[in-house]
Amino acid sequence: MNLRRLKYFVKIVDVGSLTQASEVLHVAQPALSQQIATLEGEFKQQLLLRTQKGVEPTEAGKALYRHAQLILRQFEQAQADVLNAGRALSGQVSVGLAPGTAALTLALPLLQTVHGRYPQIVLHINENLGTMLCDVVREGRMDMAVLYGGGRAMQGLCFDQLLTESLCVVAPSGMLGTDEGVMLESLRDVDLLLPRATNELRRRVDQAFAALHIVPRVVAEMESSDTLAAAVASGVAATILPCSVARGVAASASADLRRIASPAIEMPLALCCSDHLPLSEPAQAVKAILLELASKRMVNLAPVGEARSESAQDVGRPRP
Template identity: 75%
Template sequence: MNLRRLKYFVKIVDVGSLTLASEILHVAQPALSQQLATLEGEFNQKLLLRTQKGVVATEAGKVLYRHAQMILRQFDQARADVLNAGRSLAGQVSVGLAPGTAASTLALKLLQTVQGRHPQIVLHINENFGTTLCDVVRSGLMDMAVLYGGESPVQGLSFDPLLTEDLCVVAPAEMVSKPGDLALRDLRDVDLLLPCTNNQLRRYVDQAFAAAHVVPRVVAEMESASTLAAAIASGVGATILPFSVARSVAATSSVNVCRLVSPTIEVPLAMCVSDHLPLSEPAQVVKGILLELVGALDLQGGLHRTLLNHARVQVVDHE
């Protein structure tokens, strides 16, 4: 087995067609078919099935596809690290920031800082659900992610705790008369706009309501921050968010932000990386910058507890 053969196989699966893969790779289709047959012979497994619409991976092919992606990505990292040894850092680094988290408010600052310090690093920022981000980090398709959760072990992943935040209610003035503390039971008859049920933040909220024996009145589920802010401003309902995000939503309209008490709901923010795939040098530097920015978050009112030791956060600077 060689890297070229794996590259061909990945491209065939990606485009779902031997003919199209042949054109993209500039390899004659008979030669491409021969490479595929050799690969299937090496594994003694059928890797692709031909259909009227093209080709699809078999179960064995899907397994090889995942591993091939990781192998090719690691090789690209190794080649870039060797070529750039002693030079300015260069390469691609992917970072996942779960929407609705404190870290998601740092996307622009992260991009500006990386570009300012290491202009040859190409940063890819992905905002997606925490479960999806975990999957792509574990498979090696993304270098790191910042998301809520991480208390329970997950095979293939390592979590570093960053900080914890208290959850707040963001509501139109007619629903919540003034800022301050608000007991969870006071939300019993309030129309709520919450993330979907597979969202990690929603899970913390549902657990708190269940523990308080309160059934929330969820009138809509949404993930878009802009749509959420507009819905709250128009009086459709209230929402529950970490303070850092609640503050940014409240800044766009006239609403009240109240800290939830009785019980207080705390959510942990964590850095997620693969526990078996090493980070490239550029990725290590970007991770350091991200930790630096998270450690410097200004969450007013004592609504967060930073778990990082700011004095120990060091960013390696290669010139």
């Protein structure tokens, strides 16, 4: 097997057509077909199916496509590391940030620090759901991601804990009373807006309610901060969020913000990387900066405005 055939194969799958791939690669279609036939002979498997619309990978082809992407990316990283040995770090580094989390508060400090120290590194910052970020990091299509979770072992991934946050309630004005803290049990009959069940935040909230033998009254599932703010402002329901995110939603909705005092629920923010794919030298430098930002508390996760209490100092503290 050679890398050129793998590149041809990946491009054909990407565009879904031998004709289009031939044009993009500047390779005659008969020669391209011969390269694929040789590849199929090496694996003793049919890799592509011809259809009326073009070509699509077989199950064996899908497996090879995933591995080929990783192999080609690792080779590109090796080339870059060798060519740049002894020079200033340069190259592209992709970082995923889960929306609706404190990860987004890392974006600007990360960008500023990387640009200041390694101006030749180009950051690709992607916002997406935590479960999707885990998948693309595991598959090698993204270098690392910052998201809530990391407490459970996940195949193909490793986690570095960055920070931990308390959860707060954001509710229409007057719904929560005047106490600085909220007992979770007092939310028994409150309509709530929460993320979908697969979300790490939702999982921890559901566990806390279950420990009290309470089924939360979830009237809608949503994860967009803007939509949550609009819904709370309209008086539809309350929501539960990490304090760093809750502050922005409460400000947008002109809503009340209270920390959940008992039982305290914490959300760990973690840096997720592949446990089997090595990071390039630029990616290692970016990872070190992310860990540094967390350890020095350079991200502003100070206590929420009106919800200051004796436990407020715990918000945004680094994990030991």
